[in-house]
Amino acid sequence: MKTQKLSIATVLILAFSIAITTMSKAEKPIRLAVARMSHGHISFILGRPDKGDFELVGVCDTNRVLTRNVKVRYELPAEIIYHNLEKMLDETKPEAVVAFGSIFDHLSVVEACAPRGIHVMVEKPLAVNMEHAKQMAELAEKHDIFLLTDYETSWYPTTAQSLKMVREDDFVGNLRKVVIHDGHRGPKEIGCDRFFLEWLTDPVLNGGGAIIDFGCYGANLMTALTNGQEAVSVTAVTRQFKPDVYPKVDDEATIIVSYPEAQCIIQASWNWPFSRKDMEIYGDEGYIYALNRSDIKFRGADVSSEVQKKITPDDIPVYEDPFAYFADVIHKKIVQPEYGLYSLKNNLEVVKILDAARESARTGRAVFFKK
Known part of the structure; x- marks a missing residue:
């Protein structure tokens, strides 16, 4: 024994x-x-x-x-x-x-x-x-x-809350229009150093100016909101308001991405007087306005008036540290959503939209995707 x-x-x-x-x-x-x-x-x-x-x-x-x-x-x-x-x-x-x-x-x-x-x-x-x-x-x-x-916006509690309300809670009903603003006064104006500016303002090394630097945010967010739905067409207009500062690339861009039953307007700028990253989401039953990383406003079919509140990581699961997210993906503690904000499938779609936006701005015509 x-x-x-x-x-x-x-x-x-x-x-x-x-x-x-x-x-x-x-x-x-x-x-x-x-x-x-x-x-x-x-x-x-x-x-x-x-x-x-x-x-x-x-x-x-x-x-x-x-x-x-x-x-x-x-x-x-x-x-x-x-x-x-x-x-x-x-x-x-x-x-x-x-x-x-x-x-x-x-x-x-x-x-x-x-x-x-x-x-x-x-x-x-x-x-x-x-x-x-x-x-x-x-x-x-x-x-x-x-x-x-x-992306910085992937860390925002309001981004996580918006995605949940649209995709899980069906808060806004059928998605109809999303308007996304991302920009600031310009990389030189906010103090980016010469090593950063050398490639950020180069059409080959960065792929463009504001259209790429800030246009990518909207494409990333819309792809997540629609769970990877393919766009029908992309129309874009770029401007060069500061050719003496950014002689090789655009510093202002508006991108319209059309979907079968929705539209996304992406406004990207190196010309705004203040930095901003915000998102307006409209459906046939309600709307959500993520003003910044923590403030959100919304109204839905069952809400009698607009609600405004602060969202923190205590309210919604979100990684505010992208490297902690990276570590947990590697350790297989979490599985990335197929069209999650960091995911490869999402970001392939982002580049596809940006390519089309660049072509549309160059030719002055909408770019339609073949089915």
Whole structure:
């Protein structure tokens, strides 16, 4: 009996040890590297407090002045600074990479990471055009990696609340019109540095000006709201109000995306006197107006007058930290909705809409999608 009890105890101890080891392995910090450093949003990751979910193992950029500036600013150890992406990946062996270079560079980052089995998150939008986007998607699928796209509006509690009210609660009824505003005074006017401006205002490296930089938000949100419904056509008008400041690209854009029974108007600007990111959603039974990340107004069929309230993460499940979302996707704690805001399918549709918008603005004609 004593031997039997000891055997059972041993089995229980071993089982407990295996469970603890498995859990610890699942929660082990993800080895993370940063590819390119010219994007002004790089502070989102390098200035992020250590939450124990990532271990920064390398940062890379070919521009030595930029790498030196970033090293000093964020007090990075010299041994994690690289000037060659492939060398960094092979020596530091990251499990995940975040891309903070030009939109044109996103393809080369995925080309380097995907065959090595490294998951990637890029800043919005996914790619400069559909040719790049398709190649990135094919690489991600072939090598079974996650490829996410990060937008500021994906972190907003009001975005999560709006999506829930439209898609789950059927609050507005049949979706009819969505009007989305995203913009500010202009990247130079708000103080973006020269490394960021060099590509952000370049028609090749960024794909365009405000039409890409801010037009992508509306396309991303509308694709999520419609659960990936394909657009019928895209019509766009761009303007260049500040050719002396932005000689190569547009600084103002209006994009109209038509759907079988709805319309989305995307207003993107580098000319507004103040920064804004807001969304108006109209259906045949109600409306929702997300004024910013926390304030929302709405009225529906069962609401006698307009309601205005603040929405916080206590009210609606939302990741206010995109890197925490990335970590949980990698750990498979969550499954991305098929047309969720970060998802590859959503962001392929975004690039498709932006491509059409650029073509429409160039030709002065609507672009219709073939069925």
